[in-house]
Amino acid sequence: MKTVLITGANRSIGFEAARQLLQNGYYVYLGSRDLQKGQQAVDQLQAEGLSQVEPIEIDVTNRASIAAARETLGQKTQVLDVLINNAGILGGMSQPALSSSIDMIKEVFETNVFGVIEVTQAFVDLMRPSPEPRIVNVTSGLGSLTLHTDPSWKYYAVKGAAYMPSKTALNAYTVMLAYELRDTPFKVNAVDPGYTATDFNHHSGPGSVTDAAARLVKAAMLGPDGPTSQFFSDDNAPETGISPW
Structure with missing residues (x-):
């Protein structure tokens, strides 16, 4: 049975991705900053008959928490097949380039960038024994520099000095990670779940959590001939599924 760790998985897209991977026969370690909330999410999944799941306490902005999670997971399994770096924050709703707080920008980067790097570095050794290791970094279409400089893009006016640059x-x-792992079985990809109605954006997005999670799951389940070092975005590139960087 393949194993997967999903950060920030106690609700929304991460939670739905956990559900879908359980339905596909994976054993899910449901990462949550708050262990109690993680357990509540696990209880809900188990009530649905999805039993191969347990919570892992992990705060991606806390080095000690990441180390503790790695130690805990290492005691439970010798191989981690999939890592989905899903935890992320938006920051303030208004993020003007000339007046956004440096502290707010740093806070966003701590979770969306540095947290991903620290978690990946902490768990990659547990993934190396897997015959088909997969790393899925949950990004946003708003991280595309190419599209942000195209006035015809539908989200051209949506700008921000913290969240968007953090995803870029x-x-x-x-x-860089995909390149470093290019001669291994790893597949490393960035996946835009699309503009989805979640707590993250006050349920303003038109997309469903089910469809958003399915995009992550697709990348998590790539076969040996699947692509690596790609920016998947059905929202930005409905015909090809590959977004410009």
């Missing part, structure tokens, strides 16, 4: 940086890290 995450995309860049994904490329």
